Amino acid sequence: MNDTMVTVVGNVATSVDYRDTAMGGVAKFRFAATARRWDREKAGWVDGHTSFYTVSAWRALGANLAASVSVGDPLVVHGRLRVREEDWDGQRRTFVDIDASAVGHDLTRGTSAFRRVMKGEPRPADRSDAEREVAGGGAGDGGAGDDGGGGAVDRPVELVL
Numbered sequence: 723m724n725d726t727m728v729t730v731v732g733n734v735a736t737s738v739d740y741r742d743t744a745m746g747g748v749a750k751f752r753f754a755a756t757a758r759r760w761d762r763e764k765a766g767w768v769d770g771h772t773s774f775y776t777v778s779a780w781r782a783l784g785a786n787l788a789a790s791v792s793v794g795d796p797l798v799v800h801g802r803l804r805v806r807e808e809d810w811d812g813q814r815r816t817f818v819d820i821d822a823s824a825v826g827h828d829l830t831r832g833t834s835a836f837r838r839v840m841k842g843e844p845r846p847a848d849r850s851d852a853e854r855e856v857a858g859g860g861a862g863d864g865g866a867g868d869d870g871g872g873g874a875v876d877r878p879v880e881l882v883l
Contacts, residue, residue: 727802727803728802730800732755733754735793750776751776753820773818775819777801778821796832797825799824800824802820803818803819804818
């Protein structure tokens with residue numbers, strides 16, 4: 723099967739929704755990517771059209787993503803492109819999804835601190851909000867470890883080898 727692999731640079735548009743399923747945990751969120759170009763007449767950058775994608779990340783990637791990403795975070799998403807059409811209220815609509823195989827913070831726009839989770843430690847998605855705050859995580863809600871300024875935040879993640 724020939725899948726179309728894409729790498730998209732943009733920002734998290736919605737909070738990450740993590741759910742356990744029969745096939746393993748899945749994290750889903752909306753992702754916005756805006757084209758920018760240099761306008762010679764204005765002598766500055768101008769925004770082009772914004773494209774929105776639904777990103778799905780399964781198993782360990784999904785759990786790590788749910789513990790590490792907040793709305794507004796700049797990311798680089800790599801994965802399989804899926805385009806589907808559905809009828810909604812009598813209108814044909816097109817949806818573009820990405821099944822992520824790798825996700826990371828866009829380090830051209832800030833810093834990030836990677837932290838391994840020790841084996842036997844609960845997965846970040848399994849922790850309660852109180853446990854996340856004690857561990858220094860959170861989802862940008864002003865809790866422990868969140869400086870609110872978009873700087874480096876120490877969030878717990880799980881790396882499954």
